Amino acid sequence: MGTPLPRDPIADARRNWEDHGWAEVAAPMAAITAIMRTQQILLARIEVVLKPFGLTFARYELLALLSFARNGSLPMKKASTLLQVHLTSITNAVDRLQDAGLVRRSPHPTDGRTTLVELTSEGRTLAKRSTTALNAEVFSASGFGPGDIDQLIRILGDFRRNAGDFMDS
Amino acid sequence: MGTPLPRDPIADARRNWEDHGWAEVAAPMAAITAIMRTQQILLARIEVVLKPFGLTFARYELLALLSFARNGSLPMKKASTLLQVHLTSITNAVDRLQDAGLVRRSPHPTDGRTTLVELTSEGRTLAKRSTTALNAEVFSASGFGPGDIDQLIRILGDFRRNAGDFMDS
DNA sequence: GCAATATACTAGGACATCCAATGGTCGGTG
DNA sequence: CACCGACCATTGGATGTCCTAGTATATTGC
Numbered sequence: 192m193g194t195p196l197p198r199d200p201i202a203d204a205r206r207n208w209e210d211h212g213w214a215e216v217a218a219p220m221a222a223i224t225a226i227m228r229t230q231q232i233l234l235a236r237i238e239v240v241l242k243p244f245g246l247t248f249a250r251y252e253l254l255a256l257l258s259f260a261r262n263g264s265l266p267m268k269k270a271s272t273l274l275q276v277h278l279t280s281i282t283n284a285v286d287r288l289q290d291a292g293l294v295r296r297s298p299h300p301t302d303g304r305t306t307l308v309e310l311t312s313e314g315r316t317l318a319k320r321s322t323t324a325l326n327a328e329v330f331s332a333s334g335f336g337p338g339d340i341d342q343l344i345r346i347l348g349d350f351r352r353n354a355g356d357f358m359d360s
Numbered sequence: 361m362g363t364p365l366p367r368d369p370i371a372d373a374r375r376n377w378e379d380h381g382w383a384e385v386a387a388p389m390a391a392i393t394a395i396m397r398t399q400q401i402l403l404a405r406i407e408v409v410l411k412p413f414g415l416t417f418a419r420y421e422l423l424a425l426l427s428f429a430r431n432g433s434l435p436m437k438k439a440s441t442l443l444q445v446h447l448t449s450i451t452n453a454v455d456r457l458q459d460a461g462l463v464r465r466s467p468h469p470t471d472g473r474t475t476l477v478e479l480t481s482e483g484r485t486l487a488k489r490s491t492t493a494l495n496a497e498v499f500s501a502s503g504f505g506p507g508d509i510d511q512l513i514r515i516l517g518d519f520r521r522n523a524g525d526f527m528d529s
Numbered sequence: 530g531c532a533a534t535a536t537a538c539t540a541g542g543a544c545a546t547c548c549a550a551t552g553g554t555c556g557g558t559g
Numbered sequence: 560c561a562c563c564g565a566c567c568a569t570t571g572g573a574t575g576t577c578c579t580a581g582t583a584t585a586t587t588g589c
Contacts, residue, residue: 275397
């Protein structure tokens with residue numbers, strides 16, 4: 192972004208909460224606000240890396256999901272469920288990926304309601320190359336302390352399970 | 361959302377990364393993906409609480425920021441900087457808050473380029489009431505373990521400082 | 530003092546997300 | 560076997576975010 196701020200705005204917000212008699216919820220407010228901001232920073236980094244490939248994060252996620260699917264294809268609804276976004280967002284992403292020649296729609300062999308999304312060979316190639324770029328330019332230097340990453344995975348995993356995202360251990 | 365998934369899709373993604381020779385970055389990938397998903401869950405909860413007030417999170421943030429400002433007013437640019445969003449997003453939010461009678465634009469007394477955004481009394485009232493609702497319905501039961509909240513604040517604070525968000529301790 | 534540069538805000542466009550509504554297709558139940 | 564509720568996908572609308580100009584006002588520098 193721009194120049195670093197002289198002070199942490201989230202720490203300021205926390206102080207404001209405490210000063211207004213909401214001290215009991217000041218810490219969770221700060222934690223939640225920090226997650227919002229962190230997501231924003233990470234998303235921006237990811238989009239910068241994906242831009243040269245003509246991809247956005249939403250489209251990349253779908254491409255990557257398909258590349259790990261058994262035969263490179265999934266029903267729209269299944270993609271929606273696994274990526275945890277509305278089906279309409281999948282429709283939107285598939286439209287654009289299809290225009291770019293990276294995926295293809297095909298009818299489900301036995302269920303007339305279902306549409307399968309399938310990687311083209313260009314799509315598979317781009318999925319691999321963009322993943323390599325993300326690994327090299329974002330994930331390998333995430334900016335989190337080494338020990339902090341495991342902490343994050345555990346804390347956020349607990350949160351997500353608690354929020355009803357998934358069930359297993 | 362819908363029904364909980366039988367398995368954690370992020371844990372699956374992590375396994376996929378490991379199985380494809382990207383084991384060194386599998387953990388940070390999982391942590392980053394978890395942050396994305398956690399943000400999505402939290403944002404949805406917040407929006408549900410704010411909806412009865414006719415607010416979105418973007419508009420609430422601006423309203424809350426103004427309510428803590430000295431005289432309830434700030435230059436657009438200052439709000440943009442503190443909230444870390446594009447100036448055009450502030451323009452957009454102010455347009456809608458102004459239509460709702462919650463804020464008012466006024467010229468800066470000495471700088472003709474600058475527009476001040478100022479809370480109306482309705483805006484100040486709504487800021488207070490919506491904050492009370494968020495405190496009661498989201499922050500007081502954030503879903504994070506008690507000890508985890510401080511961990512999160514530290515880890516994400518380190519990350520944000522490292523990312524150039526702010527400079528102080 | 531005036532021209533060149535920088536800053537503040539707005540306008541319009543591209544994307545993404547969600548919601549509500551619509552149109553087909555499946556399936557279980559009489 | 561026909562019907563009605565459940566399910567899948569698309570379309571259209573509202574919001575929000577960022578980016579790229581374009582306009583107006585300040586500042587800088589010669």
